[in-house]
Amino acid sequence: MNVLGLDIGFSITKATNSFCLLYVDEELKEIGLVEPAKRFLCGEALELFRRLTRSYPEIRWVSVDAPLTPVRLTDRPKSGRSVDKRFSKGVFHSSQGGPQPGSISVPLKGWPLYEAGMHIVGKLREAMLDDYVPFEGFEKASASGVIECIPKLTQTLLVPREVVRERRGPVDDYLFPLLPEKEGPYMRRLDQALGDYGFTFQGEEMITIFSAFSGYDELRDQCMAWMHPCVPSWPRRKWYRKPGSTTSTGASKISEGQV
Numbered sequence: 001m002n003v004l005g006l007d008i009g010f011s012i013t014k015a016t017n018s019f020c021l022l023y024v025d026e027e028l029k030e031i032g033l034v035e036p037a038k039r040f041l042c043g044e045a046l047e048l049f050r051r052l053t054r055s056y057p058e059i060r061w062v063s064v065d066a067p068l069t070p071v072r073l074t075d076r077p078k079s080g081r082s083v084d085k086r087f088s089k090g091v092f093h094s095s096q097g098g099p100q101p102g103s104i105s106v107p108l109k110g111w112p113l114y115e116a117g118m119h120i121v122g123k124l125r126e127a128m129l130d131d132y133v134p135f136e137g138f139e140k141a142s143a144s145g146v147i148e149c150i151p152k153l154t155q156t157l158l159v160p161r162e163v164v165r166e167r168r169g170p171v172d173d174y175l176f177p178l179l180p181e182k183e184g185p186y187m188r189r190l191d192q193a194l195g196d197y198g199f200t201f202q203g204e205e206m207i208t209i210f211s212a213f214s215g216y217d218e219l220r221d222q223c224m225a226w227m228h229p230c231v232p233s234w235p236r237r238k239w240y241r242k243p244g245s246t247t248s249t250g251a252s253k254i255s256e257g258q259v
Contacts, residue, residue, distance in 0.1 A: 001026065002034060002059040004052065004129070005149075008066035010116035015039040017120070019048065020206075021056065024197070032200040037210075045120055049127035060144040062129055066117025067104050068148045070134050073118075076111045080104055083135060087153055097165035099156040121146060155179060158189045177211035180204075 001024045009016020021035040034056060040048050053059060067081065079085070080103030092098040104114040121132055124146055133145035152171040156164050158179060167174040179190045191198075199207065 001061075002056050004059050004062045006062065006064045006066075006120060008064060008113065008117045008120055010112040012042055015041050017042060017045070017116075019052075021052065021059075022203070029195075029197045030200055031194070031197050031203055033202040033206055036202075036206055042116065042119065045123040046126055049123055049129055053127055053129060059129060062124055062146045063149045064117055064120060064146060065149050065151055066120070067102070067110065067114045068117050068121060068132055068146075069114075070132060072122075073104075073114075076107060077105050080106075080110070083150075087150075091161060092153075097167070099152045099164065099171045101150055101153065117148075154193075158193060159186050180207045180211065 003022045003024055005020045005022065007018045016039070018037050018039045019035075020033075020037040023032040023034050024030075025032065035052075067084070069081065080088075084101050084103045088100045088103075090096070090098075092100055094100040102110040102113070104110045125131060130145050133142055133147050135148070137145075138147075152175075155175040156171060159175060163178075164171065164175070178184055179186050181187060
């Protein structure tokens with residue numbers, strides 16, 4: 001099963017969007033890297049998605065980091081979505097040190113990000129990458145679809161409240177390096193959230209780069225440019241690994257070959 005992750009920006013002239021393609025091996029319980037994180041322009045989205053569907057026909061899920069709605073709104077609403085309101089109260093409110101999400105009713109950031117996200121969803125549909133699954137649709141047994149993710153809320157719910165309140169800097173920049181740290185106090189929580197799936201060597205390598213350069217986009221992009229796609233072997237679809245590499249859960253495996 002392939003999973004496409006999309007981080008959305010709202011610039012027309014700059015490459016503020018990025019994508020990453022993962023392979024989830026349900027037999028080995030591993031998450032592998034097919035194509036490392038790369039930036040792209042809004043105008044390149046359709047051709048990019050078409051290329052991915054041609055090269056990797058088993059893309060089952062697409063995760064979009066942007067506010068979405070089942071039907072695209074033409075006018076900015078006076079208030080935000082229900083999910084934004086729910087996670088803007090109590091301990092989630094920014095005044096409490098919480099990870100209060102943005103709102104599509106905010107004209108300078110929330111609304112442009114929403115429009116960019118819905119534009120991307122339209123391009124995904126044109127590229128035959130399935131339809132949007134709303135939050136209430138998660139309860140149904142969907143086999144595939146386009147879903148919205150809210151990374152900072154996810155990360156926040158995996159660590160104690162005091163860690164979030166006492167953080168230094170933005171939620172994403174502070175928590176992301178802590179969660180996947182192998183010997184860190186929260187690694188087990190991340191493993192449990194992932195159903196005890198581990199990462200292949202290249203998956204761990206990409207996480208290390210993002211953790212080391214959290215908040216430093218230019219340096220991170222330079223490091224990511226050195227990485228190469230890792231294609232599963234055929235026909236067993238087991239990942240090529242470097243000898244002696246380990247998954248994030250610590251299970252050591254010897255590879256069938258080398259990247």
